Amino acid sequence: MKLKHLILTTLLGVAAMAMGQGSVTLAPNYKVGDTDRYKMTMEIKGQMAMTMTMTIVEKVAKVYPNGDADLVATPSGGTMMMNGQSHAIPQTPAQTVRVNKFGQPVKGKAANAMGGMGFDPMSMNSMLPHRPLKAGETFPIHQDGKNGTKVDGSMKVLAVAGGVAKLQMNTTMTSAQTGSMKMAMVVLMRTSDSKMNKMDGTISGMMGQPGMTAHITMVRE
Secondary structure, three states: OHHHHHHHHHHHHHHHHHHHHOEEOOOOOOOOOOEEEEEEEEEEEOOOOEEEEEEEEEEEEEEOOOOOEEEEEEEEEEEEEEOOEEEEOOOOOOEEEEEOOOOOEOOOOEOOOOOOOOOOHHHHHHHOOOOOEEOOOEEEEEEEEHHHOEEEEEEEEEEEEOOEEEEEEEEEEEEOOOEEEEEEEEEEEEOOOOOEEEEEEEEEOHHHOOOOEEEEEEEEO
């Protein structure tokens, strides 16, 4: 009986661990001075074929008593390779946004450090519901950005294991400047603090051109 009880207890423990790894509540843990660097590479195909690289530095500038935080995103070191020639991308001003403890913009407008070019890692937490998410679950996305930018679509939790949540994002981003772009991304997020480790996917309709597609990767260094 003792052996059967031990086996049953072990099996229940393993099952509980498996269930725990299959769900997660993704929420940031903001600390003043925390800084993350993301290296972005974008290979664009079409009439304006080019390869772009950029570094985005994100820093927690201030944390408020209620859990809000001021986040600053600074793009730098941008280069563009086109027709065999390398060109420097003009420096984009740093973007600052105040978010609540769940990473959602306090005034309802998300920052976009990459302008109209595509995905901004700072926006990931603002897309996530602040409740437990289960592997296999799909939830809707609607986000209003600056200058009339909107993101609509859905996100699926592919897996939660080893301290990492794997998400599949399918969205459409629209703006007056770039028209409509479709984004299909796989995102890896650290479950301990909701920081994005890696993003990989494609964007179609780049810069308002229906025939332009791009493969984009963003990795936290």
